[in-house]
Amino acid sequence: MNTSERAGRIATLRFVADLCERVPELPVPHPGSGVVSARTDAEGRAEIERLANALRSLGVPAVVYEDSNHGIKVVFGDYYALYIFREAMAKHYALSSYSDAVKPDLEDVA
Numbered sequence: 001m002n003t004s005e006r007a008g009r010i011a012t013l014r015f016v017a018d019l020c021e022r023v024p025e026l027p028v029p030h031p032g033s034g035v036v037s038a039r040t041d042a043e044g045r046a047e048i049e050r051l052a053n054a055l056r057s058l059g060v061p062a063v064v065y066e067d068s069n070h071g072i073k074v075v076f077g078d079y080y081a082l083y084i085f086r087e088a089m090a091k092h093y094a095l096s097s098y099s100d101a102v103k104p105d106l107e108d109v110a
Helices: 003-022 041-057 086-096
Strands: 063-067 071-076 079-084
Touching: 003 079, 041 063, 041 071, 041 079, 079 086
Parallel strands: none
Antiparallel strands: 063 071, 071 079
């Protein structure tokens, strides 16, 4: 990472930190995380929309993207908050449950 990229990332972190102080509705992210938790897809969708509206009320451009197969997210600058639909997570967990079931025979690999 060069000096300019580093300065840009730090500026974004400061921007997000300032927003989190000014807007209590924003989740305070864990490092590398912007995931919103909710009990239902309707609640998750509503939370993302609420966050987008809170940002817009401060004049922050916020765009909501929805992928009907995976989830919905609000993007502002380099930051985003994401809600993953329950069915998509269930499919992911089901697929992941097989991760240790097949062991490749590495001796046959040339």
